[in-house]
Amino acid sequence: MESFGARLHRAVRERGPLCVGIDPHPALLARWGLTDDVDGLDRFARTVVDALGDRVAVVKPQSAFFERFGSHGVAVLESTIRQLRDRGSLVLLDVKRGDIGSTVHAYASAYLEPSSPMYVDAVTASPFLGVGSLTPMFELAAEHGGGVFVLALTSNPEGATVQRATTADGRTVAQAVIDEIAQLNAGAEPLGSIGAVIGATVGETGCDLSAINGPLLAPGLGAQGATAADLRVVFGTNLSAVLPSYSREVLGAGPDAEALRAAADRAVADCRAALAMS
Numbered sequence: 001m002e003s004f005g006a007r008l009h010r011a012v013r014e015r016g017p018l019c020v021g022i023d024p025h026p027a028l029l030a031r032w033g034l035t036d037d038v039d040g041l042d043r044f045a046r047t048v049v050d051a052l053g054d055r056v057a058v059v060k061p062q063s064a065f066f067e068r069f070g071s072h073g074v075a076v077l078e079s080t081i082r083q084l085r086d087r088g089s090l091v092l093l094d095v096k097r098g099d100i101g102s103t104v105h106a107y108a109s110a111y112l113e114p115s116s117p118m119y120v121d122a123v124t125a126s127p128f129l130g131v132g133s134l135t136p137m138f139e140l141a142a143e144h145g146g147g148v149f150v151l152a153l154t155s156n157p158e159g160a161t162v163q164r165a166t167t168a169d170g171r172t173v174a175q176a177v178i179d180e181i182a183q184l185n186a187g188a189e190p191l192g193s194i195g196a197v198i199g200a201t202v203g204e205t206g207c208d209l210s211a212i213n214g215p216l217l218a219p220g221l222g223a224q225g226a227t228a229a230d231l232r233v234v235f236g237t238n239l240s241a242v243l244p245s246y247s248r249e250v251l252g253a254g255p256d257a258e259a260l261r262a263a264a265d266r267a268v269a270d271c272r273a274a275l276a277m278s
């Protein structure tokens with residue numbers, strides 16, 4: 001299987017630099033006239049898939065909003081993943097997993113093993129048990145053309161205390177995470193498969209991103225207050241692999257499919273301009 005980095009690179013070239021999250025908040029279900037139950041969840045997810053699955057490069061279902069409804073919600077998530085694959089968008093499952101290595105192995109099987117019912121193109125992962133503890137995910141991703149997005153500087157204000165803290169060798173925690181990702185991506189062309197998550201809200205990172213050679217997922221746009229113009233502040237000259245991510249800002253335009261598509265098109269246009277891509 002072609003690597004995730006190569007598949008993402010092509011998807012962004014063909015469809016534009018945009019990831020749209022499927023985050024069915026109770027307030028959004030209500031705004032869409034849907035019930036706050038499994039049926040509402042299913043209709044919400046299907047509507048997003050039908051409107052955007054053949055249009056945006058990456059779709060990022062947020063697992064928590066599906067898990068909220070127990071096994072029936074997880075069944076909707078599995079079905080949503082399959083529908084997205086059929087429509088051609090890459091599926092990034094937002095689960096932010098992290099644990100000791102032997103347990104990470106099980107998470108890796110759950111999401112990155114092609115025979116799994118939850119098999120996706122990529123997952124989000126938390127490095128705060130040590131980036132090395134995520135090795136089973138990196139290995140399975142490499143074996144099956146998957147990707148892993150590792151949290152580095154998250155979009156929430158509480159993240160900085162931990163992520164900008166200084167390690168024993170003088171680097172920030174975020175820089176140490178970025179450096180380990182860079183090692184994993186070294187030599188990959190056109191792009192490595194291990195990404196970093198850096199919120200569009202974080203301002204200047206103080207990090208050197210020049211060697212990372214992997215995708216930079218940028219959530220925090222729209223509902224959390226960041227705009228496409230902020231991407232330049234955060235990423236400086238390292239704009240080529242930035243993958244801007246919106247959830248509520250785009251989803252708020254639904255449930256009308258045309259309105260959802262128009263919101264996604266606006267987001268792509270804003271991001272293209274900010275990232276200076278034609």
Ligand SMILES: O=C(O)c1cc(=O)[nH]c(=O)n1[C@@H]1O[C@H](COP(=O)(O)O)[C@@H](O)[C@H]1O
Pocket residue numbers: 021023062094124153154155156197198199219220221222223224245246247248249
């Ligand atoms: O990994 C993520 O996607 C993520 C990382 C981060 O630093 N901040 C962040 O907001 N997210 C996720 O991105 C989505 C943001 O949603 P909106 O604020 O509605 O665009 C949510 O699903 C968050 O869980």
